[in-house]
Amino acid sequence: MQSPPVQVVSRRTVKPPPRPRERIPLTTWDLSMLCADYIQKGLLFAPPPFSTARLVGHLQAALADALAAYYPVAGRLAFDQHRDDTGHVVGCSVSVDCAGQGVEILEAVADGVAIADVIPPDVDVPRFVRSFFPLDEAVNYDGHERPLFVVQVTELADGVFVGFVYNHALSDGTAFWNFINAWARIARARLSPTGAPGALESRTAPLFERWSTDGGAAAPLVLPYADLAVLIARPTLPLPPQRERMLHFSAESLEALKERARQELLVAGDAAGAASLTRFQAMSSLLWRCFVRARCTAPDQEVVFHATANNRARLRPSLPADYFGNAVNAVSTEAVRASELLARGHGWAAAAVGRAVVAHKDADIRAHVAAWAPEPGLSAFRLFNPNGMLISSSPRFDMYGCDFGWGKALAARSGKANKYDGKVSLFPGREGGGSIDAEVVLAPEHMAALEMDEELWAAVSPDVQPTRKG
Template identity: 65%
Template sequence: MPSPSVVRVVSSRTVAPPPRPRERIPLTSWDAAMLSANYIQKGLLFHRPSPSSSASALSTAAGVVDHLAAALGDALVYYYPVAGRCATEQHRDQLTGAVVGCSVHIDCDGQGVEVVHAVADGVAMADIVPPDADVPRDVLAQFFQLTDAVNYGGREQPLLAVQVTDLADGVFVGLAYNHALSDGTAFWDLVNSWAALARARLGLAPAPPTPRPSFERWSPDGGAAGPAVLPCADASELVERAAPLALRERMLHFSADSLAALKERAREELLAAGDAAGAAAVTRFQALSSLLWRCITRARRLAPEQETVCRAAIDNRGRLRPELPREYFGNAIYAIGTEPARAADLLERGHGWAAAAVGRAVAAHTDAAIRARVAAWTAKPMVYTHRFFDPTGTMMGSSPRFDMYGCDFGWGRPVAARSGRANKFDGKTSLYPGREGGGSIDAELTLTPDNMAALEEIEELWAAVTPDTPEKKP
C-alpha cells in the first residue's frame, strides 16, 4: 500500500458564475443548526478517460480538469449561491441597542468555487477500493479539500471546493461542500446537473433541461422566511471542534437479493409475533437498519441494561403539508430516532422487532412532528456539535436514493463512491446506492478499532453481506 503522504497539488483556480445582482439567502433553523458541523465530503472514483472513447478535450489530465471547471461554471449560472460565502449580521434590541443575537446568511456575490488539480503518485484505483478490507482513510483524506473545516468557516472559505486527483490508472473527483447551504438531496442534484452539462459540452448528450433549484427558504407560516437568530453576538461562539478519533471504516455491499431476504426475514418474525401491521409496513431500509443496529450493539458488548437508539437522517420535503418541492435547495432534514431499547432486549427480541422499531420512528415523523421540532428549536436555538454524539447508538446517514452513479462527466460512470473524514464517529453508517443498481445498497460503517474487530466476528452480519466483484475497465 502506498505511503499516506501521496498527493501533490499541481494547480488551483477559482470558478465563478457570470455577474448578477447581489443577493442574500437567510439561513433558517435547519441550515443554521449545521454551522458547527463539518463540510460534506463525498467523492467519485473513475477510470481514466480512454482516447478511443473520449473527446480530445479529455486526452490529458489537465484537459480533464479544464473540462470539469468549464462545466462547473455552466452549472453555477443556475446554482449561483454555491459560489457565495457565509456572512453574519448582528441583531440589536431596538430600545437599548444591545446585541441580542446574530444570524447568518449566504452572500451571493460570485466569490467563487475552488478547483484544485492534484496528482497521487503511485496510487492505483485498487488501492482506493480494496476488496474485503478497510477503507484507506489516510489516503482518501488527501483527496479532499477543507478537511476538518466547519460550515461556519464558509465566511472565508469557499462553499464548494473540488479536488481532481490523478491516479496511476484513474481519476478521483473529491467534493467538499458546505452543509449549512444545503443537504445531500440538493447537493447531489447540483452534482448531477454539473455532470449533465459536462456531457453536453462534449456533444455526448443534448443540452439537459434547465435546472430550476428553489432558493427560497421554507417558513412554518408559509410567508417569507426570516433568518434564524442565534443567542450570541457571533456564531463562532457556538462552534466546537471535535478531537480526532481513532477509527476504522469498512464498505459493505448488500445486493438487492440480500436486502429482499433481510426484509422477508423481518416480515416473517413479525408475523410470528402477531405484529401484522409491522410486517406489512417493513421496508428494505428498516431491515438493513435493524441488522446494522443489532450487530453494532453486539460488537460494542454493551451491558444488558444499557439503552441504545437507532437514528437516521430523514428528508422533510415530502412529509410537510404542503410538501416542499423536490428542487428545494437548502437543508430539509432531521435526525429521527427509535425509542430507547435495552441492549439485551434489542439482541433477544430479534431482527423483526428492531426493524419495526425503526419503522415506527419513520412513521411518527409527520408534518406535525416537524413543525413541533422547528418551534422547539426557535424557542431554544442550538447547533449540532460533537456533544450530540451517542457512544451507545447508531446513526444512519446519506441515502441510497442519491443518484451518485448517474454522475457521468463525459467518460463513463463512476466506479465507486467514497467519503473523506468529515462527520465521522463510532457508530456512523452512511448508505449509498450499489453501483449495479436494482435496489442494491453499499453501507459505509465507521467504528473504533476494537468495535470493528468484534464486528468482523459476527456471523449474522457477514451472512447478509454480498461479496465484492472486481470492477473491470470497459
C-alpha cells in the same frame, strides 16, 4: 499501503456569470449544521481519453455554467448582528451572500496509487483516500471566509478521483447531489457534438427561497447570541482511532433480510408491522443489533437508533423535490435495553425503526422547528454516544448518474468528515437494482468484533468489483 503523498499542482477559482447581488437567509435546518463538517463525497473514475490538464479545464468550464443556475454555491456565509432600540446587540443571523465570490478546483497527483489501491476488496477503506479531499479541518461555520464548494481532481496511475467538499449549511445531501448531477449533465453535453447550450433548460430550476412554518418567505432567523463563534465546538484533536469498511448488500440480500423480519413479526402477531416493512428497516435492524453485540454493550444499558430523514415529502404542503436547502431531521427510536433489543430479534428491531420513521410527520417536524429556535443547538448531528448509532446519506442519491462525459464512476467514497464510532453512511450499489453500500465507522476494537459477527456476514454480499469499461 502507506499513505502516499498527494501533491496539489494547480488551483483555480471558478465564478458564475455576473448577476444582481442577493442574500438568502438561513433557517433552522441550515443553522443547525454550522458546527458540522463540510460534506466530503467523491467518485472514482477510469481515466478520461485526454490529459488531466484538459480534464480539469473541461470540468471548470462546465462548473461555471452550472453555477449560473446554482449561484448560491459560489457565495459565502455572512453574519449580521441585530440591535434593539438602544443599540444593544440582541442577536445574530446568517445568510448566504450571493456575490459570486467563487468556488475552487484543485488539480492533484497521487504518485503510485492505482484504482485497485483505492477500492481493495474485503478490507478497510484505505486511510489515504482522505487525502483526496481538501478543507479536511473545516466546519460549516468557516464558510464566511472559505469557499462553500471545493473540488479536488486527483490523478492516479490508472484513473482519476474527483472529490467534492461542500458546505452543509448551504443544503442537505438531496440538493447537493442534484447540483453535482446538473454539473455532470452540462459536462456531458459539452463533449457531445452539439455542445452545452440547453443542458439545464428542460430541468426544474432549484428553489432557493427558504421554507417557513407560516408558508411565506422565510425571514432571517435571529439567534440570541452576539457572536456565533462561541457556539462552534470543533473536534478535539487528535481524533480517536477509527476503522472504516464498505459493506455491500445486494438487492436479493436485502429482500431476504426483509422477509426474515416479516416472518418473525407474523409469528409474533404483528401483522401491521409485517405489512409495512421496508428493506431500509431490515438493514437498519441488522446493523443496529450487530453494533450492540460488537460493542459488548452492558445488558441493562439503553441503546437508541438514529437516522436522518428527508422532510420534503413529509411536510404539508410538501416541499418541491428541487428545494435547495437543508430539509432533514434526525429520527430516533425509543430507547431500549441492549439485552431486550438482542432478545426480541431482527423483526422486532426492524419494526421499531419503522415506527420511528412513520412518526416523523408534518406535526412532528413543525414541533422540532418551534422547539429549536428559542434554544438553538448547532450540533444536530453530533448526537452520538458510545451506545448509539446513526445512519445518514441515502442510496436514493444518484451518485452513479454523475457521468462527466467519459463514463460511469467505478466507486463512490467519502473523506474523514462527520465520522465517529457508530456512524453509517449509505450509498447506492454500483450495479443498481436497489443494492446498497453501507460505509461503517467503528472504533478498532468494535470493528474487529463486528468482523466476527456471523449474522452480519451471512447478509453481506461479495464485493462487486467494477470494470474499467464502466
